[in-house]
Amino acid sequence: MPHLAVRHGVTQLIVDGRPFLIRGGELENSSASSLPYLNALWPKFIAMHFNTVIAPVYWQMIEPQEGRFDFTTVDGLLQGARAHHMHLVLLWFGSWKNSVSCYAPDWVKENEQRFPRAQLPDGRGLEILSSFSKTNLDADTAAFVALMRHLRAIDSAQHTVLMVQVENEIGMIPKARDYSPAANAAFNAPVPAALTTYLAAHRNLLGDEVGADWKEFGSKTGANWQDTFGSGPLTDNIFDAWSEARYTGAVAAAGKAAYPLPMYVNTALIPGGGRPLPELFGVWRAAAPAIDFFAPDIYFPNFAQWANRYQRVDNPLFIPESGRADAAQLGADAFYADAALYALGFSVYAPEKLTAGDQKTLGQAYEVLDELTPLILAGQMQARREIGILPSTTFNGTEDLKPLSYDLGDYTFTATFRRGWPPVPPGQTEPPIPGAHGGLILQLGPNDFLVAGTGMFLTFGVAGSGQEQAGIDSIWEGTFVHGVWTPGLNLNGDDDNQGRWLELPAGQFTIRRVKLYRYR
Numbered sequence: 001m002p003h004l005a006v007r008h009g010v011t012q013l014i015v016d017g018r019p020f021l022i023r024g025g026e027l028e029n030s031s032a033s034s035l036p037y038l039n040a041l042w043p044k045f046i047a048m049h050f051n052t053v054i055a056p057v058y059w060q061m062i063e064p065q066e067g068r069f070d071f072t073t074v075d076g077l078l079q080g081a082r083a084h085h086m087h088l089v090l091l092w093f094g095s096w097k098n099s100v101s102c103y104a105p106d107w108v109k110e111n112e113q114r115f116p117r118a119q120l121p122d123g124r125g126l127e128i129l130s131s132f133s134k135t136n137l138d139a140d141t142a143a144f145v146a147l148m149r150h151l152r153a154i155d156s157a158q159h160t161v162l163m164v165q166v167e168n169e170i171g172m173i174p175k176a177r178d179y180s181p182a183a184n185a186a187f188n189a190p191v192p193a194a195l196t197t198y199l200a201a202h203r204n205l206l207g208d209e210v211g212a213d214w215k216e217f218g219s220k221t222g223a224n225w226q227d228t229f230g231s232g233p234l235t236d237n238i239f240d241a242w243s244e245a246r247y248t249g250a251v252a253a254a255g256k257a258a259y260p261l262p263m264y265v266n267t268a269l270i271p272g273g274g275r276p277l278p279e280l281f282g283v284w285r286a287a288a289p290a291i292d293f294f295a296p297d298i299y300f301p302n303f304a305q306w307a308n309r310y311q312r313v314d315n316p317l318f319i320p321e322s323g324r325a326d327a328a329q330l331g332a333d334a335f336y337a338d339a340a341l342y343a344l345g346f347s348v349y350a351p352e353k354l355t356a357g358d359q360k361t362l363g364q365a366y367e368v369l370d371e372l373t374p375l376i377l378a379g380q381m382q383a384r385r386e387i388g389i390l391p392s393t394t395f396n397g398t399e400d401l402k403p404l405s406y407d408l409g410d411y412t413f414t415a416t417f418r419r420g421w422p423p424v425p426p427g428q429t430e431p432p433i434p435g436a437h438g439g440l441i442l443q444l445g446p447n448d449f450l451v452a453g454t455g456m457f458l459t460f461g462v463a464g465s466g467q468e469q470a471g472i473d474s475i476w477e478g479t480f481v482h483g484v485w486t487p488g489l490n491l492n493g494d495d496d497n498q499g500r501w502l503e504l505p506a507g508q509f510t511i512r513r514v515k516l517y518r519y520r
Protein backbone atom coordinates (compact mmCIF):
# COMPACT_ATOMS: atom_id res chain seq x y z
CA MET A 1 0.00 0.00 0.00
CA PRO A 2 1.18 3.56 -0.57
CA HIS A 3 1.86 4.85 2.92
CA LEU A 4 3.65 7.53 4.89
CA ALA A 5 6.82 6.52 6.71
CA VAL A 6 8.86 8.55 9.16
CA ARG A 7 12.58 7.87 8.83
CA HIS A 8 15.32 9.96 10.38
CA GLY A 9 12.62 12.35 11.52
CA VAL A 10 11.38 13.01 7.97
CA THR A 11 8.05 11.82 6.59
CA GLN A 12 8.14 10.40 3.07
CA LEU A 13 5.48 8.90 0.84
CA ILE A 14 6.41 5.27 0.13
CA VAL A 15 5.10 3.71 -3.08
CA ASP A 16 5.86 0.10 -3.90
CA GLY A 17 8.54 0.05 -1.25
CA ARG A 18 10.38 3.18 -2.41
CA PRO A 19 10.14 6.86 -1.45
CA PHE A 20 8.21 8.91 -3.98
CA LEU A 21 8.32 12.64 -4.68
CA ILE A 22 5.19 14.06 -6.32
CA ARG A 23 5.60 16.38 -9.30
CA GLY A 24 2.07 17.14 -10.10
CA GLY A 25 -0.75 19.25 -11.29
CA GLU A 26 -4.28 19.44 -9.94
CA LEU A 27 -6.92 19.30 -12.65
CA GLU A 28 -9.15 22.32 -13.07
CA ASN A 29 -12.39 21.53 -11.25
CA SER A 30 -14.43 20.44 -14.30
CA SER A 31 -11.71 18.56 -16.19
CA ALA A 32 -12.42 15.11 -14.75
CA SER A 33 -16.12 15.21 -15.65
CA SER A 34 -15.64 14.16 -19.29
CA LEU A 35 -13.36 11.30 -20.28
CA PRO A 36 -12.86 12.46 -23.89
CA TYR A 37 -11.84 15.89 -22.58
CA LEU A 38 -9.56 14.39 -19.94
CA ASN A 39 -8.01 11.87 -22.30
CA ALA A 40 -6.80 14.69 -24.54
CA LEU A 41 -4.86 16.19 -21.61
CA TRP A 42 -2.52 13.30 -20.74
CA PRO A 43 0.09 14.12 -23.43
CA LYS A 44 0.33 17.65 -21.99
CA PHE A 45 0.97 16.26 -18.51
CA ILE A 46 3.68 13.97 -19.85
CA ALA A 47 5.29 16.89 -21.67
CA MET A 48 5.27 18.78 -18.35
CA HIS A 49 7.09 15.86 -16.65
CA PHE A 50 4.36 15.14 -14.14
CA ASN A 51 4.46 11.86 -12.31
CA THR A 52 1.10 12.47 -10.60
CA VAL A 53 -2.21 14.10 -11.48
CA ILE A 54 -4.48 15.29 -8.70
CA ALA A 55 -8.04 14.76 -9.81
CA PRO A 56 -11.50 15.29 -8.33
CA VAL A 57 -14.09 12.59 -7.78
CA TYR A 58 -17.50 14.25 -7.75
CA TRP A 59 -20.07 12.86 -5.32
CA GLN A 60 -22.95 13.90 -7.60
CA MET A 61 -21.44 11.96 -10.53
CA ILE A 62 -20.63 8.73 -8.71
CA GLU A 63 -23.94 8.49 -6.82
CA PRO A 64 -26.60 9.97 -9.13
CA GLN A 65 -29.30 8.07 -7.22
CA GLU A 66 -29.05 7.16 -3.60
CA GLY A 67 -27.16 3.89 -3.19
CA ARG A 68 -26.62 3.46 -6.94
CA PHE A 69 -23.01 4.05 -7.83
CA ASP A 70 -21.51 4.74 -11.21
CA PHE A 71 -17.73 4.71 -11.30
CA THR A 72 -17.36 5.13 -15.07
CA THR A 73 -15.43 8.40 -14.79
CA VAL A 74 -13.23 7.09 -11.96
CA ASP A 75 -12.40 3.95 -13.95
CA GLY A 76 -11.62 6.02 -17.03
CA LEU A 77 -9.40 8.30 -14.97
CA LEU A 78 -7.39 5.35 -13.64
CA GLN A 79 -7.14 3.77 -17.09
CA GLY A 80 -5.90 7.05 -18.57
CA ALA A 81 -3.35 7.50 -15.79
CA ARG A 82 -2.05 3.95 -16.16
CA ALA A 83 -1.80 4.21 -19.92
CA HIS A 84 0.44 7.24 -19.40
CA HIS A 85 2.46 5.85 -16.46
CA MET A 86 1.01 8.44 -14.16
CA HIS A 87 -0.09 8.21 -10.55
CA LEU A 88 -3.16 9.88 -9.09
CA VAL A 89 -4.13 11.67 -5.92
CA LEU A 90 -7.92 11.77 -5.68
CA LEU A 91 -9.92 14.66 -4.26
CA TRP A 92 -13.19 13.71 -2.59
CA PHE A 93 -15.56 16.49 -3.60
CA GLY A 94 -18.18 15.30 -1.11
CA SER A 95 -20.05 17.42 1.41
CA TRP A 96 -17.88 20.51 1.00
CA LYS A 97 -15.91 22.13 -1.80
CA ASN A 98 -14.60 25.62 -0.97
CA SER A 99 -17.04 25.54 1.98
CA VAL A 100 -20.09 25.01 -0.25
CA SER A 101 -21.98 21.75 -0.89
CA CYS A 102 -22.14 22.22 -4.66
CA TYR A 103 -21.00 18.66 -5.42
CA ALA A 104 -23.69 16.96 -3.31
CA PRO A 105 -26.03 14.87 -5.51
CA ASP A 106 -29.38 16.37 -6.53
CA TRP A 107 -31.22 13.98 -4.20
CA VAL A 108 -29.29 15.54 -1.31
CA LYS A 109 -29.50 19.16 -2.46
CA GLU A 110 -33.23 18.96 -3.11
CA ASN A 111 -34.17 17.45 0.25
CA GLU A 112 -33.20 19.90 2.95
CA GLN A 113 -35.65 18.36 5.38
CA ARG A 114 -33.61 15.20 5.36
CA PHE A 115 -30.20 16.77 4.72
CA PRO A 116 -30.16 19.94 6.81
CA ARG A 117 -28.27 23.04 5.83
CA ALA A 118 -26.09 25.28 7.91
CA GLN A 119 -27.83 28.53 8.78
CA LEU A 120 -27.00 32.18 9.24
CA PRO A 121 -27.76 33.86 12.60
CA ASP A 122 -31.07 35.14 11.14
CA GLY A 123 -32.14 31.60 10.27
CA ARG A 124 -31.55 31.78 6.51
CA GLY A 125 -30.20 28.55 5.05
CA LEU A 126 -26.88 28.29 3.25
CA GLU A 127 -25.92 25.98 0.42
CA ILE A 128 -23.73 24.23 2.96
CA LEU A 129 -24.63 20.89 4.49
CA SER A 130 -24.65 21.22 8.26
CA SER A 131 -21.83 19.33 9.95
CA PHE A 132 -24.19 18.78 12.89
CA SER A 133 -26.40 16.36 10.96
CA LYS A 134 -25.80 12.65 11.31
CA THR A 135 -27.87 12.07 8.16
CA ASN A 136 -25.49 14.27 6.19
CA LEU A 137 -22.50 12.49 7.66
CA ASP A 138 -23.95 9.05 6.94
CA ALA A 139 -24.75 9.92 3.33
CA ASP A 140 -21.28 11.34 2.66
CA THR A 141 -19.64 8.41 4.45
CA ALA A 142 -21.61 5.82 2.49
CA ALA A 143 -20.51 7.35 -0.81
CA PHE A 144 -16.88 7.73 0.26
CA VAL A 145 -16.73 4.16 1.54
CA ALA A 146 -18.18 2.94 -1.76
CA LEU A 147 -15.43 4.86 -3.56
CA MET A 148 -12.67 3.46 -1.35
CA ARG A 149 -14.04 -0.11 -1.72
CA HIS A 150 -14.07 0.38 -5.45
CA LEU A 151 -10.46 1.59 -5.37
CA ARG A 152 -9.48 -1.43 -3.32
CA ALA A 153 -11.11 -3.66 -5.93
CA ILE A 154 -9.49 -2.04 -8.96
CA ASP A 155 -6.22 -0.62 -7.63
CA SER A 156 -4.89 -2.58 -4.66
CA ALA A 157 -2.51 -4.47 -6.96
CA GLN A 158 -1.35 -1.52 -9.07
CA HIS A 159 -1.27 1.46 -6.69
CA THR A 160 -2.09 4.05 -9.28
CA VAL A 161 -3.84 6.06 -6.57
CA LEU A 162 -1.38 7.28 -3.93
CA MET A 163 -3.44 9.37 -1.52
CA VAL A 164 -6.89 10.87 -1.07
CA GLN A 165 -7.86 14.38 -0.07
CA VAL A 166 -11.05 14.32 1.98
CA GLU A 167 -13.43 17.19 1.06
CA ASN A 168 -11.96 20.42 -0.32
CA GLU A 169 -11.09 23.70 1.39
CA ILE A 170 -13.42 23.19 4.34
CA GLY A 171 -14.46 26.18 6.48
CA MET A 172 -17.71 28.06 7.01
CA ILE A 173 -18.46 31.23 5.05
CA PRO A 174 -19.69 33.96 5.31
CA LYS A 175 -19.95 33.47 9.10
CA ALA A 176 -17.29 31.49 10.95
CA ARG A 177 -19.80 28.98 12.27
CA ASP A 178 -23.16 27.35 11.66
CA TYR A 179 -26.14 28.91 13.50
CA SER A 180 -28.69 26.13 12.87
CA PRO A 181 -30.62 24.98 15.97
CA ALA A 182 -28.44 21.87 16.26
CA ALA A 183 -25.27 23.97 16.01
CA ASN A 184 -26.50 26.48 18.57
CA ALA A 185 -27.38 23.67 20.97
CA ALA A 186 -23.89 22.21 20.58
CA PHE A 187 -22.36 25.66 21.11
CA ASN A 188 -24.14 25.99 24.44
CA ALA A 189 -23.35 22.44 25.53
CA PRO A 190 -20.08 21.46 27.28
CA VAL A 191 -16.95 21.35 25.12
CA PRO A 192 -16.38 17.65 24.41
CA ALA A 193 -13.90 16.08 26.84
CA ALA A 194 -11.93 14.69 23.87
CA LEU A 195 -10.87 18.26 23.01
CA THR A 196 -9.97 19.47 26.50
CA THR A 197 -8.17 16.18 27.23
CA TYR A 198 -6.14 16.69 24.05
CA LEU A 199 -5.34 20.29 25.01
CA ALA A 200 -4.26 19.18 28.48
CA ALA A 201 -2.06 16.39 27.12
CA HIS A 202 -0.40 18.68 24.56
CA ARG A 203 -0.11 21.71 26.80
CA ASN A 204 3.62 22.10 26.24
CA LEU A 205 3.62 21.02 22.65
CA LEU A 206 0.85 23.29 21.43
CA GLY A 207 2.24 26.67 22.30
CA ASP A 208 -0.44 27.90 19.92
CA GLU A 209 -3.34 30.27 20.07
CA VAL A 210 -5.91 27.64 21.04
CA GLY A 211 -3.80 26.31 23.90
CA ALA A 212 -3.10 29.86 25.09
CA ASP A 213 -6.75 30.80 24.81
CA TRP A 214 -7.84 27.75 26.80
CA LYS A 215 -5.29 28.58 29.50
CA GLU A 216 -6.34 32.24 29.62
CA PHE A 217 -9.90 31.20 30.47
CA GLY A 218 -8.75 28.86 33.24
CA SER A 219 -8.19 25.52 31.42
CA LYS A 220 -11.82 24.59 32.12
CA THR A 221 -13.35 21.21 31.43
CA GLY A 222 -17.07 20.52 31.16
CA ALA A 223 -18.01 24.16 30.45
CA ASN A 224 -19.66 25.50 27.27
CA TRP A 225 -17.64 26.90 24.38
CA GLN A 226 -17.80 30.56 25.39
CA ASP A 227 -16.93 29.87 29.02
CA THR A 228 -14.05 27.66 27.89
CA PHE A 229 -12.53 29.82 25.15
CA GLY A 230 -14.06 33.30 25.65
CA SER A 231 -16.52 35.09 23.43
CA GLY A 232 -14.20 36.31 20.67
CA PRO A 233 -14.04 35.18 17.03
CA LEU A 234 -11.42 32.54 17.85
CA THR A 235 -14.07 30.60 19.80
CA ASP A 236 -16.27 30.41 16.71
CA ASN A 237 -13.30 29.18 14.68
CA ILE A 238 -12.43 26.51 17.28
CA PHE A 239 -16.05 25.40 17.45
CA ASP A 240 -16.31 25.23 13.65
CA ALA A 241 -12.98 23.40 13.36
CA TRP A 242 -14.13 20.85 15.90
CA SER A 243 -17.46 20.12 14.20
CA GLU A 244 -16.13 20.02 10.64
CA ALA A 245 -13.08 18.01 11.68
CA ARG A 246 -15.21 15.46 13.56
CA TYR A 247 -17.33 15.02 10.45
CA THR A 248 -14.41 14.87 8.00
CA GLY A 249 -12.42 12.63 10.32
CA ALA A 250 -15.34 10.21 10.54
CA VAL A 251 -15.66 10.13 6.73
CA ALA A 252 -11.90 9.51 6.44
CA ALA A 253 -11.84 6.80 9.12
CA ALA A 254 -14.65 4.89 7.43
CA GLY A 255 -12.89 5.24 4.07
CA LYS A 256 -9.61 4.01 5.53
CA ALA A 257 -11.38 0.98 7.02
CA ALA A 258 -12.32 0.08 3.44
CA TYR A 259 -8.95 0.92 1.85
CA PRO A 260 -6.28 2.60 3.98
CA LEU A 261 -4.59 5.14 1.71
CA PRO A 262 -2.98 8.23 3.30
CA MET A 263 -5.62 10.93 3.67
CA TYR A 264 -5.22 14.66 4.02
CA VAL A 265 -7.25 17.87 4.21
CA ASN A 266 -6.32 20.94 2.17
CA THR A 267 -6.54 24.50 3.45
CA ALA A 268 -7.50 27.83 1.93
CA LEU A 269 -5.10 30.24 3.61
CA ILE A 270 -7.69 32.76 4.68
CA PRO A 271 -8.68 33.45 8.28
CA GLY A 272 -12.10 32.82 9.78
CA GLY A 273 -13.89 29.51 10.22
CA GLY A 274 -12.51 26.12 11.12
CA ARG A 275 -10.15 25.49 8.20
CA PRO A 276 -6.93 23.80 9.39
CA LEU A 277 -4.69 26.82 9.58
CA PRO A 278 -1.66 26.03 11.77
CA GLU A 279 -3.26 27.57 14.87
CA LEU A 280 -6.11 25.07 14.60
CA PHE A 281 -4.00 21.93 13.97
CA GLY A 282 -4.47 20.81 17.58
CA VAL A 283 -8.26 20.96 17.31
CA TRP A 284 -8.17 19.05 14.04
CA ARG A 285 -5.79 16.42 15.43
CA ALA A 286 -7.98 15.87 18.45
CA ALA A 287 -11.14 15.62 16.34
CA ALA A 288 -9.86 13.80 13.26
CA PRO A 289 -7.00 11.39 14.00
CA ALA A 290 -7.66 9.61 10.68
CA ILE A 291 -6.44 12.68 8.78
CA ASP A 292 -2.70 12.21 8.23
CA PHE A 293 -1.78 15.80 7.46
CA PHE A 294 -2.95 19.26 6.47
CA ALA A 295 -1.89 20.71 3.15
CA PRO A 296 -1.80 24.39 2.19
CA ASP A 297 -3.11 25.68 -1.15
CA ILE A 298 -0.58 28.44 -1.75
CA TYR A 299 -1.65 31.18 -4.13
CA PHE A 300 0.13 34.02 -2.30
CA PRO A 301 3.59 35.38 -3.18
CA ASN A 302 4.90 34.68 0.36
CA PHE A 303 5.19 31.01 -0.55
CA ALA A 304 8.15 30.25 1.73
CA GLN A 305 6.43 31.70 4.77
CA TRP A 306 3.32 29.54 4.32
CA ALA A 307 5.24 26.42 3.33
CA ASN A 308 7.39 26.71 6.46
CA ARG A 309 4.29 26.94 8.66
CA TYR A 310 2.97 23.66 7.28
CA GLN A 311 6.26 21.77 7.64
CA ARG A 312 6.26 20.66 11.27
CA VAL A 313 7.38 17.66 13.25
CA ASP A 314 3.74 16.62 13.34
CA ASN A 315 2.90 17.60 9.74
CA PRO A 316 4.70 16.79 6.49
CA LEU A 317 4.46 19.43 3.79
CA PHE A 318 2.50 18.73 0.62
CA ILE A 319 1.32 21.47 -1.72
CA PRO A 320 -1.69 20.23 -3.67
CA GLU A 321 -2.45 23.61 -5.23
CA SER A 322 -0.24 26.52 -6.16
CA GLY A 323 -0.73 29.25 -8.71
CA ARG A 324 -1.25 32.92 -9.53
CA ALA A 325 2.48 33.23 -10.19
CA ASP A 326 4.50 32.81 -13.34
CA ALA A 327 5.57 29.28 -14.10
CA ALA A 328 9.27 29.92 -13.39
CA GLN A 329 8.33 31.11 -9.90
CA LEU A 330 6.23 27.97 -9.37
CA GLY A 331 9.24 25.90 -10.45
CA ALA A 332 11.53 27.75 -8.03
CA ASP A 333 8.96 27.21 -5.25
CA ALA A 334 8.89 23.48 -6.01
CA PHE A 335 12.70 23.22 -5.75
CA TYR A 336 12.61 24.99 -2.41
CA ALA A 337 9.73 22.93 -1.00
CA ASP A 338 11.32 19.61 -1.95
CA ALA A 339 14.90 20.38 -0.87
CA ALA A 340 14.51 22.80 2.04
CA LEU A 341 11.25 21.54 3.54
CA TYR A 342 11.34 17.86 2.53
CA ALA A 343 7.94 18.10 0.91
CA LEU A 344 6.02 15.01 -0.18
CA GLY A 345 5.51 16.89 -3.40
CA PHE A 346 4.37 19.99 -5.19
CA SER A 347 1.47 20.55 -7.54
CA VAL A 348 0.21 23.40 -9.68
CA TYR A 349 -3.51 24.13 -10.00
CA ALA A 350 -5.17 23.85 -13.44
CA PRO A 351 -1.96 23.15 -15.40
CA GLU A 352 -4.04 22.33 -18.48
CA LYS A 353 -5.09 25.99 -18.57
CA LEU A 354 -1.57 27.44 -18.46
CA THR A 355 -0.27 29.11 -21.60
CA ALA A 356 1.94 27.00 -23.82
CA GLY A 357 4.92 29.06 -22.67
CA ASP A 358 4.16 28.50 -18.99
CA GLN A 359 3.62 24.79 -19.58
CA LYS A 360 7.04 24.65 -21.20
CA THR A 361 8.73 26.48 -18.34
CA LEU A 362 7.04 24.40 -15.66
CA GLY A 363 7.92 21.27 -17.63
CA GLN A 364 11.56 22.30 -17.71
CA ALA A 365 11.63 22.83 -13.93
CA TYR A 366 9.92 19.49 -13.35
CA GLU A 367 12.28 17.75 -15.78
CA VAL A 368 15.25 18.89 -13.69
CA LEU A 369 13.47 17.82 -10.51
CA ASP A 370 12.76 14.46 -12.12
CA GLU A 371 16.48 13.96 -12.82
CA LEU A 372 17.42 14.97 -9.29
CA THR A 373 14.64 13.12 -7.45
CA PRO A 374 16.71 10.12 -6.25
CA LEU A 375 19.30 12.51 -4.80
CA ILE A 376 16.69 14.82 -3.27
CA LEU A 377 14.97 11.87 -1.59
CA ALA A 378 18.27 10.47 -0.35
CA GLY A 379 19.28 13.92 0.87
CA GLN A 380 16.05 14.19 2.87
CA MET A 381 17.29 11.19 4.86
CA GLN A 382 20.73 12.65 5.54
CA ALA A 383 20.49 15.86 7.49
CA ARG A 384 22.55 18.70 6.07
CA ARG A 385 23.21 17.10 2.68
CA GLU A 386 20.88 19.41 0.80
CA ILE A 387 19.80 23.02 0.82
CA GLY A 388 16.81 24.76 -0.78
CA ILE A 389 17.18 28.38 -1.85
CA LEU A 390 14.37 30.93 -2.22
CA PRO A 391 14.54 34.67 -1.53
CA SER A 392 11.81 35.68 0.87
CA THR A 393 8.83 37.52 -0.56
CA THR A 394 6.19 39.46 1.33
CA PHE A 395 2.44 38.91 1.08
CA ASN A 396 2.18 41.81 -1.38
CA GLY A 397 4.89 40.38 -3.60
CA THR A 398 7.99 42.39 -2.66
CA GLU A 399 11.00 40.14 -3.03
CA ASP A 400 13.93 40.63 -0.66
CA LEU A 401 16.96 40.25 -2.94
CA LYS A 402 19.70 40.44 -0.35
CA PRO A 403 22.22 37.60 -0.75
CA LEU A 404 21.53 34.38 1.19
CA SER A 405 24.30 32.22 2.68
CA TYR A 406 24.19 28.54 3.59
CA ASP A 407 26.74 26.16 5.06
CA LEU A 408 26.93 22.71 3.51
CA GLY A 409 29.80 20.36 4.35
CA ASP A 410 33.00 22.40 4.65
CA TYR A 411 31.75 25.23 2.46
CA THR A 412 29.60 28.34 2.62
CA PHE A 413 27.47 29.00 -0.47
CA THR A 414 26.27 32.53 -1.06
CA ALA A 415 23.39 32.99 -3.48
CA THR A 416 23.12 36.40 -5.12
CA PHE A 417 20.06 37.49 -7.04
CA ARG A 418 21.40 40.70 -8.56
CA ARG A 419 23.54 41.10 -11.65
CA GLY A 420 27.14 40.52 -10.65
CA TRP A 421 29.11 41.82 -13.62
CA PRO A 422 30.16 44.35 -14.82
CA PRO A 423 30.46 46.25 -11.53
CA VAL A 424 28.11 49.23 -11.06
CA PRO A 425 29.50 52.66 -10.13
CA PRO A 426 30.01 53.15 -6.37
CA GLY A 427 26.80 53.98 -4.50
CA GLN A 428 24.55 52.23 -7.03
CA THR A 429 22.81 48.88 -6.53
CA GLU A 430 23.22 46.11 -9.08
CA PRO A 431 19.99 45.51 -11.01
CA PRO A 432 18.03 42.38 -10.06
CA ILE A 433 18.42 39.32 -12.25
CA PRO A 434 15.11 39.29 -14.14
CA GLY A 435 12.49 36.59 -13.52
CA ALA A 436 12.30 33.98 -10.77
CA HIS A 437 15.10 33.08 -8.38
CA GLY A 438 15.57 29.83 -6.50
CA GLY A 439 16.97 26.35 -6.51
CA LEU A 440 18.85 23.78 -4.51
CA ILE A 441 22.29 22.46 -3.60
CA LEU A 442 23.05 18.78 -3.09
CA GLN A 443 26.28 17.50 -1.61
CA LEU A 444 27.78 14.51 -3.42
CA GLY A 445 31.18 14.37 -1.72
CA PRO A 446 33.43 16.52 0.48
CA ASN A 447 34.22 18.91 -2.40
CA ASP A 448 31.64 17.81 -4.92
CA PHE A 449 28.22 19.50 -5.25
CA LEU A 450 25.27 19.72 -7.60
CA VAL A 451 23.41 22.98 -7.84
CA ALA A 452 20.21 23.47 -9.80
CA GLY A 453 17.64 26.19 -10.26
CA THR A 454 17.23 29.54 -11.91
CA GLY A 455 18.19 33.21 -11.76
CA MET A 456 21.17 33.40 -9.40
CA PHE A 457 24.91 33.44 -8.93
CA LEU A 458 26.68 31.35 -6.33
CA THR A 459 29.98 32.24 -4.73
CA PHE A 460 31.90 30.03 -2.33
CA GLY A 461 33.71 30.32 0.97
CA VAL A 462 35.06 27.95 3.61
CA ALA A 463 32.58 27.42 6.44
CA GLY A 464 33.62 28.87 9.76
CA SER A 465 37.09 29.82 8.56
CA GLY A 466 38.71 33.20 8.85
CA GLN A 467 41.80 32.09 6.98
CA GLU A 468 40.98 29.64 4.26
CA GLN A 469 39.28 30.54 1.02
CA ALA A 470 37.32 28.42 -1.45
CA GLY A 471 38.14 28.15 -5.13
CA ILE A 472 36.48 26.50 -8.09
CA ASP A 473 38.22 23.45 -9.54
CA SER A 474 35.60 22.96 -12.22
CA ILE A 475 31.99 23.57 -13.15
CA TRP A 476 30.22 21.26 -15.55
CA GLU A 477 26.78 21.69 -16.98
CA GLY A 478 24.99 18.40 -17.43
CA THR A 479 21.97 16.20 -17.01
CA PHE A 480 21.14 12.85 -15.49
CA VAL A 481 20.33 10.32 -18.18
CA HIS A 482 18.69 7.23 -16.65
CA GLY A 483 20.25 8.23 -13.34
CA VAL A 484 23.79 8.65 -14.71
CA TRP A 485 25.46 12.07 -14.64
CA THR A 486 26.15 13.05 -18.22
CA PRO A 487 28.26 16.19 -18.50
CA GLY A 488 27.95 18.73 -21.29
CA LEU A 489 30.19 21.79 -21.42
CA ASN A 490 32.88 22.53 -18.91
CA LEU A 491 31.93 26.09 -17.98
CA ASN A 492 35.08 28.12 -17.66
CA GLY A 493 36.61 31.50 -18.42
CA ASP A 494 33.89 34.04 -19.13
CA ASP A 495 31.27 31.48 -18.11
CA ASP A 496 32.39 31.36 -14.48
CA ASN A 497 33.85 34.89 -14.56
CA GLN A 498 37.38 33.47 -14.49
CA GLY A 499 36.71 31.20 -11.52
CA ARG A 500 34.75 33.76 -9.46
CA TRP A 501 31.24 32.30 -9.48
CA LEU A 502 28.70 29.82 -10.76
CA GLU A 503 25.71 31.10 -12.70
CA LEU A 504 22.27 29.52 -12.91
CA PRO A 505 20.87 31.52 -15.83
CA ALA A 506 17.53 33.33 -15.59
CA GLY A 507 14.50 32.09 -17.48
CA GLN A 508 15.51 28.42 -17.44
CA PHE A 509 16.23 25.60 -15.00
CA THR A 510 19.65 23.99 -15.24
CA ILE A 511 21.97 21.68 -13.30
CA ARG A 512 25.65 22.41 -12.63
CA ARG A 513 28.19 20.15 -10.95
CA VAL A 514 30.86 22.09 -9.13
CA LYS A 515 34.09 20.86 -7.58
CA LEU A 516 35.57 23.17 -4.97
CA TYR A 517 38.94 23.35 -3.21
CA ARG A 518 40.41 25.28 -0.32
CA TYR A 519 43.41 27.56 -0.28
CA ARG A 520 44.98 30.14 1.96
Ligand code: DGJ
Nearest residue numbers: 029098168169297321349
Ligand atom coordinates in the same frame (compact mmCIF):
# COMPACT_ATOMS: atom_id res chain seq x y z
C1 DGJ B 1 -8.96 26.50 -4.48
C2 DGJ B 1 -9.84 25.29 -4.67
O1 DGJ B 1 -9.46 24.27 -3.77
C3 DGJ B 1 -9.78 24.77 -6.10
O2 DGJ B 1 -10.68 23.70 -6.26
C4 DGJ B 1 -10.08 25.90 -7.06
O3 DGJ B 1 -11.38 26.36 -6.83
C5 DGJ B 1 -9.08 27.00 -6.85
N1 DGJ B 1 -9.16 27.49 -5.50
C6 DGJ B 1 -9.30 28.15 -7.83
O4 DGJ B 1 -8.38 29.16 -7.65
